[in-house]
Amino acid sequence: MRNLHDLQWSDSxxxxxxxxxxxxxxxxxxxxxxxxxKMATLLVACSDQTGxxxxxxxxxxxxxxxxxxSAQHTDPLAGMxxxxxxxxxxxxxxxxxxxxxxxxLTERLGMSYRLYGDRKRRVAIMxxxxxxxxxxxxxxxxxxxxxxxxxxxxxxxEDAAPxxxxxxxxxxxxxxxxxxxxxxxxxxxxxxxxxxxxxxVLARYMQILSxxxxxxxxxxxxxxxxxxxxxxxxxxxxxxxxxxGVKLIGATSHYVTPDLDQGPIIEQxxxxxxxxxxxxxLQRKGKDLEKRVLAGAVRWHLEDxxxxxxxxxxxxx
Numbered sequence: 327m328r329n330l331h332d333l334q335w336s337d338s339x340x341x342x343x344x345x346x347x348x349x350x351x352x353x354x355x356x357x358x359x360x361x362x363x364k365m366a367t368l369l370v371a372c373s374d375q376t377g378x379x380x381x382x383x384x385x386x387x388x389x390x391x392x393x394x395x396s397a398q399h400t401d402p403l404a405g406m407x408x409x410x411x412x413x414x415x416x417x418x419x420x421x422x423x424x425x426x427x428x429x430x431l432t433e434r435l436g437m438s439y440r441l442y443g444d445r446k447r448r449v450a451i452m453x454x455x456x457x458x459x460x461x462x463x464x465x466x467x468x469x470x471x472x473x474x475x476x477x478x479x480x481x482x483x484e485d486a487a488p489x490x491x492x493x494x495x496x497x498x499x500x501x502x503x504x505x506x507x508x509x510x511x512x513x514x515x516x517x518x519x520x521x522x523x524x525x526x527v528l529a530r531y532m533q534i535l536s537x538x539x540x541x542x543x544x545x546x547x548x549x550x551x552x553x554x555x556x557x558x559x560x561x562x563x564x565x566x567x568x569x570x571g572v573k574l575i576g577a578t579s580h581y582v583t584p585d586l587d588q589g590p591i592i593e594q595x596x597x598x599x600x601x602x603x604x605x606x607x608l609q610r611k612g613k614d615l616e617k618r619v620l621a622g623a624v625r626w627h628l629e630d631x632x633x634x635x636x637x638x639x640x641x642x643x
Contacts, residue, residue: 364416365394365412365413365414365415365443365444366412366415366441366442367411367412367413367441367442367444367629368386368410368411368413368428368441368442369408369410369440369441369630370382370407370408370411370432370437371406371409371437371438371633371635372406372407372432372435372436372437372438373406373407374400374401374406374407375435378407378435379398379409381431382411382431385427386411388427389419389420389424389427390418390419391413391415391417391419391424392413392414392417393411393412393413393414394412394413394414395411395412396409396411396412397409398410399640399642406635410631410633410642425441446473446474446475447474447475447524447525447628448474448475448522448523448524449472449474449475449476449477449525449526449527449624449628450476450477450478450480450518450521450525450526451476451478451479451480451529452480452526452527453479453480453481453528453530453531454481454482454483454485454530454531454533455483456530457486458530458613458616458617459530459613459617459620460479460486460489460529462620463527463529463620463624464493466621467493471621471625472621472625472628473628473629474628477496477521477522478517478523479495480497480500480518481497481498481499481531482499482500482501482502482510482531482532483499483501484499498517500514502533507533507536511535511538511539514539518543524546525546525547525548525624525627527624528548528550529550529620530616535547535582537584540582540583545581545590545634547581547582548579548581548582548592548620548623548624549582549587550579550620551577551578551616552578552612552616553576553578553594554566554567554572554575558570564608564609565605567605567608568603568604571601573599573600574596574597574599575596575597575612575615576594576596577594577612577616577618577619577620578619579592579593579594579619579620579622580592580623581634581639588637589637590634590637590638590639591638591639592623592626592627592632592639592641593619593622593623593626593641594619595618596615597615599611626643
C-alpha cells in the first residue's frame with residue numbers, strides 16, 4: 327500500500343488520514359496528468375514547526391511555480407499544521423522535477439501531502455425515493471456549479487429514472503431483494519469501478535453501506551442526513567422533533583466510514599423553528615437545509631478543499 331508520501335503527481339482524489347496514515351484499498355487508477363495542465367492544488371499537513379511557510383514558498387519559487395492562493399491552519403491542541411496552495415504552472419514548470427522537490431521537502435519536514443492537477447472527477451449519485459437532494463445536485467451540475475463529470479445515477483428504486491432521463495444522465499436501477507443485499511452491493515461496486523467513479527454522493531440513499539463497500543472508497547463517499555442524530559432515530563424524525571418541541575433543526579453532511587453516521591463532518595447548517603411549525607413545516611425546512619449542506623460538501627471535495635485527520639475535517643472554504 328502506498329501512503330501520502332509516496333503519491334506521484336496526479337489528480338487522484340485519495341483523501342486519507344494524515345497522522346497516522348491508514349492502509350486502505352486503492353481506488354481505481356486515474357489517468358496521468360496531461361502536459362496541458364496550467365493549475366494545480368497542493369495540500370500539506372505535518373506537526374507544527376517553525377519555518378514551514380518559508381520552506382514551502384521557497385521550494386515553489388525555485389521550481390518556477392506562482393502561488394495564486396494560500397490558506398493555512400494550525401491546530402494548537404493537536405500540534406498540527408495544514409496548508410492549501412493553488413499553483414499556477416503556466417510558466418513552464420517541469421512537473422516531474424517539482425514532484426521530486428516536493429517529496430524531498432515533505433520527507434525532510436515529516437509532512438503528508440497531496441498534489442492535484444485540475445481535472446473533473448467522475449461522480450456517481452446514489453438515491454432512493456426522496457428526490458430533493460438529487461434534483462438540487464442535478465440543477466447545480468447543469469449550471470456548472472459542481473466541477474465534475476457526473477457519470478451516473480444509481481438507485482434501489484425506479485422513481486428517479488424519469489429525472490435522470492430529463493437531465494440526460496445514465497440511470498441504473500439496482501434493487502435490493504430480500505436476503506440479497508450483499509449481492510446487490512457487489513454489483514454496484516463492479517458498476518462503479520468499471521466506470522472509474524472517484525466520488526460517490528449519497529443523495530438520500532436509504533440503505534446502509536457495508537464496511538466492505540465503504541473501505542473500497544475511503545473518504546470518497548459523502549452522505550447527508552438531518553442533524554437530530556443520535557436522537558430521533560428511525561422513521562419520521564421531524565414528527566419526533568415536533569413532538570419534543572425542538573427549537574432548532576439542521577442538516578449534516580459527512581464522509582461515510584464503517585461506523586454508521588460517525589464519519590468526519592464536512593458541513594452543517596441549522597435554523598430556528600417554533601411552536602407554529604407543523605411537522606410538515608419542519609420537514610420542508612429540513613429538506614432545504616439538506617440540499618444546501620450536501621451541495622456545499624460535494625463542491626468542497628471536488629475543489630480539493632478538504633483534509634481529514636483524527637475523524638475531523640479541515641475545510642479551506
